Amino acid sequence: MKIVSVVGARPNFMKIAPFIHAIESYNKSAQEKLEHILVHTGQHYDDKMSRVFFQALNIPEADVNLGIGSGSHAEQVGQTMIAFEKVIQQERPDWVVVVGDVNATCACSITAKKENVRCAHIEAGLRSRDMAMPEEVNRLVTDRLSDLLLAPDRLSVDNLRQEGVPDSQIKFVGNVMIDTLEAQREKAACLDPETIVKNNLLLDNAELPDALSRDLEQGRYALMTMHRPSNVDVLESLQGILDFLLTEVAEERTLLWPVHPRAVQRMQEFGLWDRVVESRNLVLLDPLGYHDLLRLNMTACVMLTDSGGLQEECCVLGTPCLTMRWNTERPVTLKEHGGASILVGNDIQRMRSAYADALRDGRRAERPELWDGHAAPRILQAILTAAH
Numbered sequence: 001m002k003i004v005s006v007v008g009a010r011p012n013f014m015k016i017a018p019f020i021h022a023i024e025s026y027n028k029s030a031q032e033k034l035e036h037i038l039v040h041t042g043q044h045y046d047d048k049m050s051r052v053f054f055q056a057l058n059i060p061e062a063d064v065n066l067g068i069g070s071g072s073h074a075e076q077v078g079q080t081m082i083a084f085e086k087v088i089q090q091e092r093p094d095w096v097v098v099v100g101d102v103n104a105t106c107a108c109s110i111t112a113k114k115e116n117v118r119c120a121h122i123e124a125g126l127r128s129r130d131m132a133m134p135e136e137v138n139r140l141v142t143d144r145l146s147d148l149l150l151a152p153d154r155l156s157v158d159n160l161r162q163e164g165v166p167d168s169q170i171k172f173v174g175n176v177m178i179d180t181l182e183a184q185r186e187k188a189a190c191l192d193p194e195t196i197v198k199n200n201l202l203l204d205n206a207e208l209p210d211a212l213s214r215d216l217e218q219g220r221y222a223l224m225t226m227h228r229p230s231n232v233d234v235l236e237s238l239q240g241i242l243d244f245l246l247t248e249v250a251e252e253r254t255l256l257w258p259v260h261p262r263a264v265q266r267m268q269e270f271g272l273w274d275r276v277v278e279s280r281n282l283v284l285l286d287p288l289g290y291h292d293l294l295r296l297n298m299t300a301c302v303m304l305t306d307s308g309g310l311q312e313e314c315c316v317l318g319t320p321c322l323t324m325r326w327n328t329e330r331p332v333t334l335k336e337h338g339g340a341s342i343l344v345g346n347d348i349q350r351m352r353s354a355y356a357d358a359l360r361d362g363r364r365a366e367r368p369e370l371w372d373g374h375a376a377p378r379i380l381q382a383i384l385t386a387a388h
């Protein structure tokens with residue numbers, strides 16, 4: 001059997017690594033080995049957004065790189081489809097496996113189905129019900145077309161059923177992101193937070209907070225990430241969030257911010273960059289490698305983020321998480337479902353009150369059903385079973 005799997009952007013790499021390792025481990029004892037071809041669409045291309053993850057997570061170099069790069073949605077999706085069609089026509093795989101909800105996921109699932117190749121979607125069934133979010137469009141298209149829907153939690157299974165997907169196409173396998181987290185957590189735990197910070201400063205001449213060492217040692221620091229267009233592309237949203245972060249959080253503790261290239265671009269365009277750079281206690285970092293961010297997340301007193309993957313990691317690690325969005329496709333990570341995350345949007349009142357609660361309540365780890373570190377072998381088994 002021949003499988004082509006696809007990655008495009010940073011959050012895909014943590015999802016494909018365990019699947020590739022499951023194939024490698026299957027092939028060690030299988031009579032009929034699986035042939036696997038890894039395609040990188042090249043949506044994320046900076047070393048720090050891509051190559052370092054391949055190295056850290058032991059992902060073999062991609063067999064094919066489509067070199068798509070930056071562009072509008074239509075450009076990214078269209079160019080990926082044109083390039084991926086050639087790969088499919090040449091390789092004629094039995095399955096195309098796509099992960100997550102980025103433009104590569106959507107583009108390659110459409111191309112696979114147009115070429116009449118079966119498609120499996122890892123992380124199926126997530127719904128934010130927010131059609132203004134490009135990822136929601138990608139999820140809907142990918143799930144509608146895929147033959148095998150590999151769901152990370154029961155709420156996602158319910159979403160798919162409600163949309164009329166037959167049970168035979170849905171498999172509840174658990175969360176493959178947590179496979180990577182469990183495989184890497186020991187290595188991350190050995191890292192020293194202060195070394196991570198000092199090795200990854202975005203600006204060479206950055207002035208470090210006086211209390212940096214104390215805050216890192218005592219787990220008094222806050223950690224944040226932000227890249228969603230709804231937060232960083234809209235001046236009012238970005239300004240509101242920055243106001244809270246700079247005047248309230250960074251006022252009383254070290255705030256670590258690995259900055260996404262998109263956020264840097266927007267802050268510079270909006271004229272907010274100088275204020276951010278000059279802020280006391282805010283430490284701007286380059287995009288971090290997997291182990292570095294995991295290590296910082298292990299002992300932060302609070303996470304502020306608009307990332308989906310970090311909501312999940314915070315849940316299992318126990319970091320109180322203020323999710324800077326009005327909705328989430330991952331409700332299983334929310335407090336009302338037993339998780340660690342609370343939706344605060346870009347509303348300062350909400351952020352303030354959730355932030356105070358987070359500091360008061362402290363860290364508390366939760367593990368949703370089948371987030372046990374063994375999703376990938378179940379995924380591979382589901383594909384092998386569906387193949388017969």
Ligand code: UD1
Nearest residue numbers: 009010011043044045046049070071102103134135261262
């Ligand atoms: C993409 C995904 C999003 C995911 C995020 C994680 C889609 C629709 N969005 O959003 O779901 O959460 O990745 O990072 O697929 N850039 C660089 N270097 C890079 C990559 C991007 O400088 O290696 C810059 C480019 O100028 C680009 C911008 O960042 O225009 C945004 O990148 P893009 O891939 O379009 O979307 P993300 O915002 O990263």
